[in-house]
Amino acid sequence: MTVDREEAGALLNAVEGIEGRVRQLLLYAHVSDYLFLWGTIWFVGFIGDYLLKDRAALLWLALQGIGLIGTVLIVARHRRNAGTQNWAMVARAGISVIAVIGFGTLWLSLFHVGWREEVTFWPTFLSFLLFLVGLWAGRTLALAAVAIFAISLLGYFVATGPYLLLWMAVAGGGSMLAGGVWLRR
Amino acid sequence: MAGPDEIIHQSVRLKIMAALNAAGRNEWIEFTRLRNLMDVTDGNLGAHLETLSKAGYVTQEKRFEGKRPQTRIKATPAGRKAFAEHVAYLRSILDNT
Numbered sequence: 001m002t003v004d005r006e007e008a009g010a011l012l013n014a015v016e017g018i019e020g021r022v023r024q025l026l027l028y029a030h031v032s033d034y035l036f037l038w039g040t041i042w043f044v045g046f047i048g049d050y051l052l053k054d055r056a057a058l059l060w061l062a063l064q065g066i067g068l069i070g071t072v073l074i075v076a077r078h079r080r081n082a083g084t085q086n087w088a089m090v091a092r093a094g095i096s097v098i099a100v101i102g103f104g105t106l107w108l109s110l111f112h113v114g115w116r117e118e119v120t121f122w123p124t125f126l127s128f129l130l131f132l133v134g135l136w137a138g139r140t141l142a143l144a145a146v147a148i149f150a151i152s153l154l155g156y157f158v159a160t161g162p163y164l165l166l167w168m169a170v171a172g173g174g175s176m177l178a179g180g181v182w183l184r185r
Numbered sequence: 186m187a188g189p190d191e192i193i194h195q196s197v198r199l200k201i202m203a204a205l206n207a208a209g210r211n212e213w214i215e216f217t218r219l220r221n222l223m224d225v226t227d228g229n230l231g232a233h234l235e236t237l238s239k240a241g242y243v244t245q246e247k248r249f250e251g252k253r254p255q256t257r258i259k260a261t262p263a264g265r266k267a268f269a270e271h272v273a274y275l276r277s278i279l280d281n282t
Binding site for chain 2: 018022
């Protein structure tokens, strides 16, 4: 069997194209796991906020703990599947979650914002971070992030009183879950 | 430098191995997802997978995802090695001419 330069070049191009698509699919599957996890947490948390009112702080603390552990487990599972179990990377994932929650909590405390701004901050902030990842990783992810951001922000303007909490549960959490399904198509 | 691998060299099989190799060592790819990536028919993909399986380059697993039957495929270590050598061979052609 002889292979000329032209054929070799075409085959290598095809290989690179397929490798790129598979890496993107795997990344989308990875991100969709986070969307399922955090979409569920938002849904439960905001419903809890609506029902429990001032007593929901403990619920959010527990949910954040679940989110932290869940995120670490997702990273560990993906690293194991990739065949490159890397505990430093798993630890970095946990630190990232703590850093994001800490950063948001710090600035919300310093700015003394109202509860509506606080409720709207988290979905818009996290979808903004997701959008930045999507700019590098792929258009579908960026579009999903924009949709989550827009739906969450819309709630701030149209959902009156405590209905904002229900909006964030159903539209915010729901759009994250829908985004997860969309990325897995 | 090893010569061409006649099993992997066929363009669809080369792309199948590229896809499976790009996935992690313990990562499976579903048959339907692989078919969509390759843009081939079920029968065509099945035939190429059979050839790769006989060569020991891929392993296939049939299971149920809920109530839905699912076939998933993974590259074997021998398949990854053969793919890497074939790609190195193709690169050497570009480098040497």
